[in-house]
Amino acid sequence: MRAALLQITASDDPAGNLRMLLPMLQEAAEGGAELVLTPEVTNCVSASRTHQQGVLRQEGEDTTLAGLRDAASALGIWLLIGSLAVKSEPPEERFANRSFLIDPSGNIAARYDKMHMFDVQVTETETYRESAGFAPGDRAVTAPTPFGMLGLSVCYDVRFPYLYRALAQAGAQILTVPAAFSPATGPGHWEPLLRARAIETGSYVLAPAQTGEHPAQRGRARRTYGHSMAVSPWGEVLVDAGTEPGVVFVDLDPAQVQKARSQVPSLEHDRVFSGPA
Numbered sequence: 001m002r003a004a005l006l007q008i009t010a011s012d013d014p015a016g017n018l019r020m021l022l023p024m025l026q027e028a029a030e031g032g033a034e035l036v037l038t039p040e041v042t043n044c045v046s047a048s049r050t051h052q053q054g055v056l057r058q059e060g061e062d063t064t065l066a067g068l069r070d071a072a073s074a075l076g077i078w079l080l081i082g083s084l085a086v087k088s089e090p091p092e093e094r095f096a097n098r099s100f101l102i103d104p105s106g107n108i109a110a111r112y113d114k115m116h117m118f119d120v121q122v123t124e125t126e127t128y129r130e131s132a133g134f135a136p137g138d139r140a141v142t143a144p145t146p147f148g149m150l151g152l153s154v155c156y157d158v159r160f161p162y163l164y165r166a167l168a169q170a171g172a173q174i175l176t177v178p179a180a181f182s183p184a185t186g187p188g189h190w191e192p193l194l195r196a197r198a199i200e201t202g203s204y205v206l207a208p209a210q211t212g213e214h215p216a217q218r219g220r221a222r223r224t225y226g227h228s229m230a231v232s233p234w235g236e237v238l239v240d241a242g243t244e245p246g247v248v249f250v251d252l253d254p255a256q257v258q259k260a261r262s263q264v265p266s267l268e269h270d271r272v273f274s275g276p277a
Contacts, residue, residue: 001147001252004033005208007228007241011215012046014055018067025068027247029075034147037080037208038068039228040114040155040180041097044085045210048219049133056095058087065100073106078145082178082208083114083154085134094135099152099178101143109145112152113137116160122184130156140166148173148254151203155179158193158207161200168201169267173257175203179224180210186225191237199235201267202260204252206230211243233260 006024010017021038028036043064046052059065064084072079079102088096097114115138117131140163141152151172157163158177167175175197181190198205211226228241230250241248261267 001034001254002032003035003037003206003230003250003252004028004031005206005228005230005239005241005248005250006036006038007209007211007226007245007248008039008042009212009214009245010039010042010045010210012044012048012051012055012217012219014043014064017043018064021068022071024247025071025075025077025079028249029077031247031249033077033249035078035080035145037082037176037178037206039082039208039210040178041085041210042082045180045214045222045224046216046219047222048216051218052085052095052133056085056087058089059098062086069102069106069108072102072104076104078103080150080152080176080178082176088135092135094133096137097130097134097154099154099176101145101150101152110141110143110150110152112141112154113139114154114157115140115163116156118156122182126182126184128182140170142167142170142172147252148257151175153177155181158197161197164197164201164203165267168203172201173203173254174252175201175205177205177207178209179207180222181225183223183225186227190225190227191229191240194229194231195235195237198231198233202233202257202264204231204233204257206250209241211245233257
């Protein structure tokens with residue numbers, strides 16, 4: 001099975017981002033991809049809650065979601081929309097950071113709301129409080145496809161290995177980690193974390209990423225690390241997209257998941273233990 005990872009530099013203009021994505025989806029489909037993946041916050045990268053409040057919509061009214069569903073149907077592809085920032089249903093006032101799996105008929109096959117919020121101070125000048133604007137999800141999600149079971153996650157989730165163990169033990173063979181990763185932590189952490197999640201679970205890891213400096217109509221411009229990556233179930237980096245926007249392809253073999261898990265069957269070796277005190 002061939003997958004395509006879309007690496008993009010999204011702005012804070014949802015309409016402009018959709019126009020950018022459509023020809024990339026066409027390129028991916030023409031390149032033989034059956035599964036196409038976009039990064040976190042595909043529709044809007046913004047550090048301004050005021051701007052987000054003005055341009056974001058609830059899921060049923062989101063034009064990016066509608067446009068990407070139409071594109072998936074027209075191209076006959078499975079599409080993992082890494083995530084969209086959408087307004088939550090009342091009474092929740094915060095947004096949702098929601099991943100969508102779209103089937104080749106344009107239907108929503110699965111939804112996942114990012115569970116772990118990026119509340120960190122990575123440098124003296126770079127601070128994030130994602131939970132101030134986004135409500136965390138509370139449910140892990142797997143989704144069957146013709147090429148294997150997917151386990152969904154988003155960006156900061158990658159630092160919490162128990163989530164991926166639960167997904168793999170529930171049958172996931174391909175773990176998706178769409179991201180808008182910080183350039184402060186990316187050089188040291190991005191690749192090791194992705195490889196660790198693959199090795200621990202004997203799964204493919206597919207991680208499409210935002211990259212570069214993101215144009216902003218309002219508020220400060222964000223920067224992201226790039227390096228969209230695909231990792232094999234044995235922990236080998238199969239694809240590293242570097243820092244330029246574009247489409248990269250990777251061929252996946254489900255037999256490699258079975259092989260890795262038979263060689264190191266650690267998913268079957270959990271122990272009940274007590275402590276620490």
